[in-house]
Amino acid sequence: MACSLHHFHATMASVPLSETSEVLALASPLALDGGQTLENVRIAYEAYGTLSPRKDNAILITHALTGDQFVASPHPITGKPGWWQRMVGPGRPIDTDRYYVICANVIGSCMGSTGPASLSPDGRPWGMRFPVITIRDMVRGHVALLDALGIERLHAVVGGSMGGMQALSLAANFPDRASAALVIASTARHSAQNIAFHEVGRQSIMADPSWRDGDYYGSGKGPDKGLAVARMAAHITYLSEAGLTEKFGRRLQDRTEKTFGFDADFQVESYLRHQGISFTDRFDANSYLYITRAMDYFDLAEEHGGLLAKAFARSSARFCVVSFDTDWLYPTSESRNVVHALNAAGLPVSFVELSAPFGHDSFLLDVPALDQVVAGFLG
Amino acid sequence: MTGLRPDLAIIADHVSPGASVLDIGCGDGELLAALRDRKGCDARGMELDPANVSHCVALGLPVIQGDADTDLAFYPDNSVDVAILSQTLQTTMRPDRILDQLLRIGERAFVSFPNFGHWRVRTSLLWNGRMPVTRLLPVAWYETPNIHHLTIEDFRHLVAEHGIRVEKSWFLSGDRLCSPAAANFRAEHAVFLLSH
Numbered sequence: 387m388a389c390s391l392h393h394f395h396a397t398m399a400s401v402p403l404s405e406t407s408e409v410l411a412l413a414s415p416l417a418l419d420g421g422q423t424l425e426n427v428r429i430a431y432e433a434y435g436t437l438s439p440r441k442d443n444a445i446l447i448t449h450a451l452t453g454d455q456f457v458a459s460p461h462p463i464t465g466k467p468g469w470w471q472r473m474v475g476p477g478r479p480i481d482t483d484r485y486y487v488i489c490a491n492v493i494g495s496c497m498g499s500t501g502p503a504s505l506s507p508d509g510r511p512w513g514m515r516f517p518v519i520t521i522r523d524m525v526r527g528h529v530a531l532l533d534a535l536g537i538e539r540l541h542a543v544v545g546g547s548m549g550g551m552q553a554l555s556l557a558a559n560f561p562d563r564a565s566a567a568l569v570i571a572s573t574a575r576h577s578a579q580n581i582a583f584h585e586v587g588r589q590s591i592m593a594d595p596s597w598r599d600g601d602y603y604g605s606g607k608g609p610d611k612g613l614a615v616a617r618m619a620a621h622i623t624y625l626s627e628a629g630l631t632e633k634f635g636r637r638l639q640d641r642t643e644k645t646f647g648f649d650a651d652f653q654v655e656s657y658l659r660h661q662g663i664s665f666t667d668r669f670d671a672n673s674y675l676y677i678t679r680a681m682d683y684f685d686l687a688e689e690h691g692g693l694l695a696k697a698f699a700r701s702s703a704r705f706c707v708v709s710f711d712t713d714w715l716y717p718t719s720e721s722r723n724v725v726h727a728l729n730a731a732g733l734p735v736s737f738v739e740l741s742a743p744f745g746h747d748s749f750l751l752d753v754p755a756l757d758q759v760v761a762g763f764l765g
Numbered sequence: 766m767t768g769l770r771p772d773l774a775i776i777a778d779h780v781s782p783g784a785s786v787l788d789i790g791c792g793d794g795e796l797l798a799a800l801r802d803r804k805g806c807d808a809r810g811m812e813l814d815p816a817n818v819s820h821c822v823a824l825g826l827p828v829i830q831g832d833a834d835t836d837l838a839f840y841p842d843n844s845v846d847v848a849i850l851s852q853t854l855q856t857t858m859r860p861d862r863i864l865d866q867l868l869r870i871g872e873r874a875f876v877s878f879p880n881f882g883h884w885r886v887r888t889s890l891l892w893n894g895r896m897p898v899t900r901l902l903p904v905a906w907y908e909t910p911n912i913h914h915l916t917i918e919d920f921r922h923l924v925a926e927h928g929i930r931v932e933k934s935w936f937l938s939g940d941r942l943c944s945p946a947a948a949n950f951r952a953e954h955a956v957f958l959l960s961h
Contacts, residue, residue, distance in 0.1 A: 704827065706822065707829075725829055725831075725839075726836075726839035729829070729839050729840050729841075729844075730839060730840070730841055732841065732844055734807070734809060734827040735809075735827055735829055736818075736821070736822040736826070736827045736828055736829060737818075737828075737829035737830050737831070738815055738818040738819050738822055738828075738829075738830045739815060739830055740815065740819070741815065755819050758819060758822075758823040759819055759822045759823060761823065762822050762823030762824060762825050763822055763825065765825050
């Protein structure tokens with residue numbers, strides 16, 4: 387099955403993604419929030435464990451902005467372990483000996499699901515002709531996948547960051563499809579500050595001459611510089627000030643004196659440049675534009691008449707909300723906002739603010755208290 | 766019920782099976798777990814200490830990290846059959862407002878608290894002239910979480926002023942019940958069942 391990943395990066399070697407990920411071709415078009423309809427949608431996903439005969443042991447993990455379906459298997463491009471390997475696997479908090487764990491690449495992304503790098507009906511990549519999508523549209527893709535797998539009701543939907551937005555959206559908009567929702571380091575709406583940081587990233591991509599209005603596929607050169615800067619800016623928001631100070635301080639990179647120039651004198655500069663450049667090896671710049679836009683548009687209360695509690699009026703799921711004390715991207719106040727709405731809707735909700743030094747990225751890192759909460763909540 | 770702290774055992778014994786319960790200041794969740802497992806209650810909790818909350822959630826209990834003084838306002842009216850405030854009233858900023866919140870959220874409320882009118886406390890203050898450090902109030906005045914000490918008599922006055930009905934009350938000396946008449950002198954703990 388041909389896979390859109392082959393097309394997205396002008397300079398990237400072709401990757402045999404279809405060997406690792408299952409790809410579902412949706413039988414029906416996907417109606418989008420923006421009013422358009424997307425035809426021939428493909429959803430690439432990974433699955434672990436065994437689906438029970440009653441199909442009642444499925445957990446859907448929803449990934450973050452630059453995440454992908456490789457939650458517990460090596461990334462086909464970087465070769466790095468799955469992004470939540472520590473959480474998902476046999477005997478892990480999300481136990482694949484007990485649960486059938488699914489993780490699907492969101493539409494708009496670039497790891498095998500339909501996105502701006504995929505071919506449009508005219509045979510050329512969509513580029514910026516790809517319709518603007520929302521978090522709810524991503525969830526519609528997931529629900530279509532569940533339909534195809536014959537899974538009526540998930541044991542749980544679990545996600546961190548943008549994955550948490552999808553978990554909330556699924557619980558609110560498809561209340562029969564999940565018995566529980568676990569929302570980690572996330573929010574029910576993007577704040578002005580969140581939108582502002584994303585706009586910096588988008589403008590950085592669009593300011594790169596190689597972006598060419600998004601029509602760079604096949605040109606031999608994509609907007610790597612712009613995408614790298616976008617990633618650098620975003621990466622800062624994923625870390626805590628204390629974490630940066632502890633990791634780098636004002637230490638210099640492979641030198642004893644400042645150079646009185648603009649090389650990466652400081653370790654933190656060198657680190658960020660590396661993060662930015664290596665990101666361009668595995669991510670499509672247009673996907674970055676589309677997915678950040680979807681996040682910025684996310685306001686679950688707005689979708690439901692302005693009152694967040696109303697979003698959950700039809701829900702009967704159990705909820706667990708987790709925040710981290712050093713996360714300033716989606717601070718605890720945003721999680722509390724969700725919890726108060728769930729309380730008002732009378733739903734069973736657990737909420738804890740965990741202490742961890744890693745900022746927003748804490749949900750991906752070694753925080754044993756998170757493991758206990760996840761395992762306990764999933765039961 | 767066996768195994769529980771005496772005041773919690775009294776509360777657990779008097780919650781109807783299957784009732785919906787909100788335990789405010791639920792600590793490590795032992796009462797919630799008992800109500801869920803032995804009485805089939807829809808048992809939810811609120812707790813200030815994050816380590817306790819993590820422990821509760823790890824037990825599969827729906828407990829939210831929150832502060833009784835600020836976060837009760839977000840619960841709708843009559844959202845549970847029973848609101849419980851055990852050994853927490855004396856740690857809140859405004860116990861009087863908490864009391865009103867309890868009976869706004871719950872149809873009935875259990876409140877338990879240590880009695881500052883107990884004779885050991887009185888004698889300590891009388892003979893030593895110092896704030897008491899006793900078995901049930903083991904922490905010195907400067908680091909105790911108990912910022913609003915009260916006696917059983919104080920509590921009776923407060924509920925009367927707020928027009929709250931005392932359906933039942935229990936007074937404990939150790940794990941033994943004592944009579945209401947001498948309770949303000951003899952009881953270390955009090956448990957009240959309140960309604961409007």
